[in-house]
Amino acid sequence: MQARLLPDLPDSLLAEIALRDMACWPHLAATSRAMHSLVLSIRLSLTATDGDALRLGALPPPTIDLIATRRLGALPNLLSLTLRSLPLTPAFFHGVPQLCPRLASLDLRGCTRLTDRCVRGLARLPRLEALDLTFCTGVSYASVVFLRRQCATLREIRRQPEWFDGQYETPWGEVHTYYADGSFDFGRSIESRGWIAQMVDHGTHLENRLVYVDVADSSELGERGSAYNGRIGVLLRQDDEGHVLVVQDSLQPEPPAYFPTLGVEATPEVGHSKRIQQRSPRTSTFSRLLVSCMRTLPLDDHASRLAPASLFEALAAFCERMSAAELPDFEQKARDSMSRRRRTCDFTQDWLCYSSDSDSSDGSE
Numbered sequence: 001m002q003a004r005l006l007p008d009l010p011d012s013l014l015a016e017i018a019l020r021d022m023a024c025w026p027h028l029a030a031t032s033r034a035m036h037s038l039v040l041s042i043r044l045s046l047t048a049t050d051g052d053a054l055r056l057g058a059l060p061p062p063t064i065d066l067i068a069t070r071r072l073g074a075l076p077n078l079l080s081l082t083l084r085s086l087p088l089t090p091a092f093f094h095g096v097p098q099l100c101p102r103l104a105s106l107d108l109r110g111c112t113r114l115t116d117r118c119v120r121g122l123a124r125l126p127r128l129e130a131l132d133l134t135f136c137t138g139v140s141y142a143s144v145v146f147l148r149r150q151c152a153t154l155r156e157i158r159r160q161p162e163w164f165d166g167q168y169e170t171p172w173g174e175v176h177t178y179y180a181d182g183s184f185d186f187g188r189s190i191e192s193r194g195w196i197a198q199m200v201d202h203g204t205h206l207e208n209r210l211v212y213v214d215v216a217d218s219s220e221l222g223e224r225g226s227a228y229n230g231r232i233g234v235l236l237r238q239d240d241e242g243h244v245l246v247v248q249d250s251l252q253p254e255p256p257a258y259f260p261t262l263g264v265e266a267t268p269e270v271g272h273s274k275r276i277q278q279r280s281p282r283t284s285t286f287s288r289l290l291v292s293c294m295r296t297l298p299l300d301d302h303a304s305r306l307a308p309a310s311l312f313e314a315l316a317a318f319c320e321r322m323s324a325a326e327l328p329d330f331e332q333k334a335r336d337s338m339s340r341r342r343r344t345c346d347f348t349q350d351w352l353c354y355s356s357d358s359d360s361s362d363g364s365e
Contacts, residue, residue, distance in 0.1 A: 076100075076101070076102070077102055078100045078102065078103055079102055079103065079104050079105065080103070080104065080105040080106075080107075081100065081103060081105070081106050081107070082106075082107040083106075083107070083108055083111065084107060084108070084109045084110050084111070085109070085110035085111065086111055087111075087112075087113050088108075088111055088113060088114070088118075089113060089118075090115060090117055090118045090121075093114075093118040093119075093121050093122065094121055096121075096122065096125070097121070097122070097124035097125050097126075100125070101125075101126065101127075102127055103125050103127065103128060104127050104128060104129045104130070104153075105128075105129060105130045105131075106122065106125075106128065106130070106131050106132070107132040108131070108132060108133055108136060109132050109133070109134040109135055109136070110134070110135045110136070111136055112135070112136065112137050112138060113138065114133070114136045114138050114139050115138050115139065116138075116139055116140055116142060116143045116146075118139075119131075119133065119136075119139050119143040119146075119147070120143055120146050120147070120150075122147070123146065123147055123150040123151055125151075126153070127153055128151055128153060128154055129153050129154060129155045129156070130154075130155060130156045130158075131147070131154065131156070131157050131158070132158045133157065133158065133159050134158055134159055134160055134161060134199070135199060135200065135201055136159075137198055137199075137200070137335070137338075139159075140197070140319075140331045141159075141181075141182065141183075141195045141197065141211070141315065141319060141331070142319045142322075142323065142331075144157050144159070144181045144182075144183075144195075145312075145315070145316045145319050145320075148306075148312065149316075155306075156180055156305055156306065157180065157181045157306075158180045158181065159180070159181050159182035159196065159199070160178065160180065160182050160196060160199055161201075161206075162180075163238055164178055164206070164236075165178060165179065165180050165298070165299055165305055166178060166296045166297055166298045166299055167296065167297040167298075167299070168244065168246075168294045168295075168296050169271065169294055169295045169296070169297070170292065170294055171268075171271055171272050171273040171292050171293075171294070172273075174186055174187055174188055175187055177299075178196075179299070179304075179305055179306060179307045179311075180305040180306065181195070181306065181307060182195045182196035182197075182199070183195045183196075183307040183311055183312070183315055184196070184210075185311055190214055190215070191212050191214065191215055192212070192214055193212065193213050193214050193311060193314055193315065194210055194211045194212040194213050194214075194315070194318075195210070195211055195315055196208050196209070196210060196211075197209050197210065197211045197230060197330065197331050197334035197335075198233075198334045198335060198337075198338045200338065202258070202259070204237060204259060205235050205236060205237040205259040206235070206236045206237070207233060207234075207235050207236075207255060207338070208233045208234060208236070209230060209231065209232065209233040209254075209334035209337055209338055210230075210232050210233060210334075211229060211230050211330045211331065211334060212229055212232075213314055213315055213317075213318035214314075215228075215229045226328070228253040229328075229330050229333070230328075230330035230331070230332075230333030230334040230337060231253040231254055231333060231334070231337040232253040232254075233248075233253070233254055233255045233337070233338075234246050234247060234248045234255050235247040235248075235255045235256065235258075235259050237259055239293070242295055242296055242297075243270055243293060243294070243295060243296070244293075244294050244296055245262075245267075245291065245292070245293055245294075246291070246292045246293075246294055247259060247260060247289055247290070247291050247292075248289065248290050249287060249288070249289060249290075250275065250288040250289065250290050251287070251288055254337055256278075256287055256289060260276070260278055260289060260291070262276075262291065266291065267291070267293070268291055268292060268293045269293060270293050270294075270295055271293065271294075271295060272292070272293060273290055273291060273292040273293075274290075274291050275288065275289070275290055275291075276288075276289050276291060277289075
């Protein structure tokens with residue numbers, strides 16, 4: 001879009017402007033001040049395959065902060081802002097409430113430099129209704145607790161892709177419910193409630209790490225459960241609408257390094273699980289995996305995307321105990337587990353399916 005054409009656009013077209021990269025922002029700045037007040041929504045999303053994104057990534061973060069701040073300063077009536085996969089720093093978010101006082105929707109998906117301090121500063125946005133923090137690996141669930149208590153207007157905090165919301169019918173008879181903010185309830189007596197501490201998109205599948213709030217007090221699991229908390233995770237891939245393949249390692253809390261290549265015999269039917277062995281051609285080591293195909297059901301309505309009050313308060317109390325150093329920092333354990341797994345995984349990615357047995361009747365995440 002060329003700068004000389006912008007002043008001639010109808011006002012209605014300025015309600016939402018999609019900018020491919022930061023280089024387009026000067027074109028917006030070339031419009032008249034009167035037209036700036038008509039801009040209600042801006043979407044700026046970068047991917048690693050974009051040449052412009054790579055050039056932008058070479059800029060020091062303070063420069064990016066300065067560019068973004070100057071552009072937003074000219075848009076006082078902005079209602080919706082999407083800034084995906086940008087290396088923005090706390091300095092930028094400190095000024096957002098003053099620059100965008102009417103902002104209601106903020107999408108920061110994939111902004112991995114974000115911290116809890118950045119996010120908590122957004123509580124000063126008086127009209128914030130929706131916040132997307134999906135794949136913001138530096139933001140903990142404690143920020144969700146803070147924002148839900150400080151922002152009266154907030155209707156949704158998202159920490160996972162939309163398709164992940166819902167109820168998962170497991171082959172062993174449990175129903176696992178995931179809410180938009182990453183909280184979950186598995187409907188069982190122990191290792192039932194908690195939140196997704198880390199989630200990474202590998203392109204073909206997701207990988208996560210879970211923190212449970214009902215493991216440390218479990219006499220059945222004892223020290224083993226507490227030591228594993230924050231390290232437990234699975235791999236997930238959405239196959240067809242309503243079906244999700246879930247892979248977990250039977251021998252250790254972390255999931256396998258990557259999603260296995262499943263033949264017809266190793267792929268379970270919907271509502272069933274299969275146990276498989278895989279052998280690495282490089283190291284000749286074996287991995288024993290549980291592969292489950294789960295049917296998923298959407299949450300009832302938009303309001304149900306927020307964790308119910310009883311679940312939220314249980315998670316909030318657990319976060320407060322971690323902050324008071326009464327409990328280990330399971331969030332940090334989740335980050336360390338994810339980072340260590342990436343460093344030590346077998347990058348051959350050519351593991352061979354060795355064998356599979358009959359459908360499994362039980363399992364857990």
